[in-house]
Amino acid sequence: MSDEVRLARAYLSRVAEPPAGALAAFVSAVGPVRAAALVRRGQVPGAVDSQTSARRAEDRAEADLAAMAELGGRLVVPEDEEWPAWPFTALDQAAAQGLRCGVAPLALWVRGEAELSTLTERAVAVVGSRSSTGYGQHVAAEFGHGLAASGVTVVSGAAYGIDGAAHRGALAAGGPTIAVLACGVDIAYPRGHQGLLERIPHHGLVVSEYPPGLQPARHRFLTRNRLIAAFGEGTVVVEAGRRSGAKNTAASTSALGRVLMAVPGPITSSSSSGCHDLLRSGEALAVSSVAEVIESTGRLGVDLVEATRNTEVGLPQGEALRVFEALPLDSATSAEAVSVESGVELARVRALLPELELIELAVRVDTGWKRSHEGISRGDT
């Protein structure tokens, strides 16, 4: 691939504020090099012009690429083999439906050695409030660790709270993680996560569609969230208040046809109320473990959670249970008394007692029948 293409996309990534649907369509139609030349000259259709006129003189492509190389980073473009083409088909489909969360990025600024396409082959987004509780951070870290240890890339937004805990959990497993930023990848935002953002490129990637130096802004977080949703096969909302930005990522997840999951928490905690709203409305699936997250997002038949939860307790049913319950624990009793106590007709009692004896729930003694000492004591009914 020519440097010309990379330079053109570097220029275009600064000239329009994403998501710029008209520009993206224009680039698809005429190619990035010609599109860049026409944008520079202002010779573009009205819709493209309104997305590019404000910044079309801002041509810093060479300097941006040089600065990124200096940081050990690069610009990944759709013409590269490592472009995450498959995850982004959902964005194209959403764009075709006119959804705002559609529109694939024109290029991605990336720090880290891993290949973007490899890391997004099997990925799950883990997101949540900045104002998280100890419970939420614990769960996010556990999920981040467990997913990474299973070879699933943990995608998040590097924010304080849940995002940071998820990244840290993944790093603790030495496993893959992707931080998608709402600013240039050369900017440590939030400032307190500078160390975290420096560690991530060693075990994963820091990614942004914004060019170097661009500062975060509220609308950029919302725009960025669609990429977090697109990268993952599903999104887990660990903790979210009713107004958390994580609910925006959740909405993008559903709009992109990805699996939306929410972690239950105490109903006494407002930090979980956004999750509970998502569960109550049926938008999100409840997940309580890494295994359930993998089962919910994984390939059918490969990642099913072991069906441990419907294990039979091994108790007799129906009349056999009634007969068993009517047996005394200590002194023995007659089949006739068991019949009266259980309400089961005598002939059935006489047939059932030996069956209970076979499975070691009843024992026959000289004076009649009683429960076996191996018998199960009364459970939680």
Added chain:
Amino acid sequence: MSDEVRLARAYLSRVAEPPAGALAAFVSAVGPVRAAALVRRGQVPGAVDSQTSARRAEDRAEADLAAMAELGGRLVVPEDEEWPAWPFTALDQAAAQGLRCGVAPLALWVRGEAELSTLTERAVAVVGSRSSTGYGQHVAAEFGHGLAASGVTVVSGAAYGIDGAAHRGALAAGGPTIAVLACGVDIAYPRGHQGLLERIPHHGLVVSEYPPGLQPARHRFLTRNRLIAAFGEGTVVVEAGRRSGAKNTAASTSALGRVLMAVPGPITSSSSSGCHDLLRSGEALAVSSVAEVIESTGRLGVDLVEATRNTEVGLPQGEALRVFEALPLDSATSAEAVSVESGVELARVRALLPELELIELAVRVDTGWKRSHEGISRGDT
């Protein structure tokens, strides 16, 4: 109604172990007085005989009614006005479908002054594990209190843990509650709830289909659970481990076409794992407050939770948000600079700034534009 009918049903309630579908059908066909006489003599069809032969000599009807009157209780029969005919139609329908949780009781032994039909007009079951946590007991008590205070009868099983907390919460509101027992209503089971079971008849009812003196047994808890499910318009499972008996009540609730609800809790607590299974499978609806329980079970249009949760944050959207975000907080800047920073074309910026000024998000000063001090600071994105 004649004493004859009540005596007949008192006899029949002891002679067969519920649910006794064949006997119930026989009673419907020939009437309770004739059915009792024929059962006594053993002149019944085979299916009825197998349900009644073991105890048909146990005729204590008069003594049972006298003992119950002594306790201030009574036997409520389908021929009485206070019979909960409407809630029990679901049992009849389930019986018609051959479901084990079907079969309405032949009669109900009741302690308490309230009318059974009045108390079950508006009722919700609140159930859960005996091995509950402080969190679960807190929620059960809050729900019990809030439902009773709203005039909704709290139905439960008087067990330790969640059941007891729900009853106590309802009693604290002076409100109605029904305890459905798996033994005679003259028996204090569990023993530690003797005080609770003595208080309930003053503000509600203690109910059982088992005659006086009958001891609890595992199969009786399971049989009893269908009545808890039938009495409520819905069942809330507050806390339940994976093997809790509350899951049986949950299954009956669904089978009877009632609304099944589950309270989320910390995923780190095994006491909530049964609830989370019900949520994950889609069997139960998540409920986080009394208002949501009432909304889920209530009459349409009357009990809707106020739609507070989708309140708009009052922020501008789209390009207006981008322009707002591009405004500096302190020193002012030009419309041209705002255009470059936001990527919004200059003409739109010039139109949007006065709009932002009108809603007090932007302010025009001598040197250009800046954010208004009334402007909203960056939220949780």
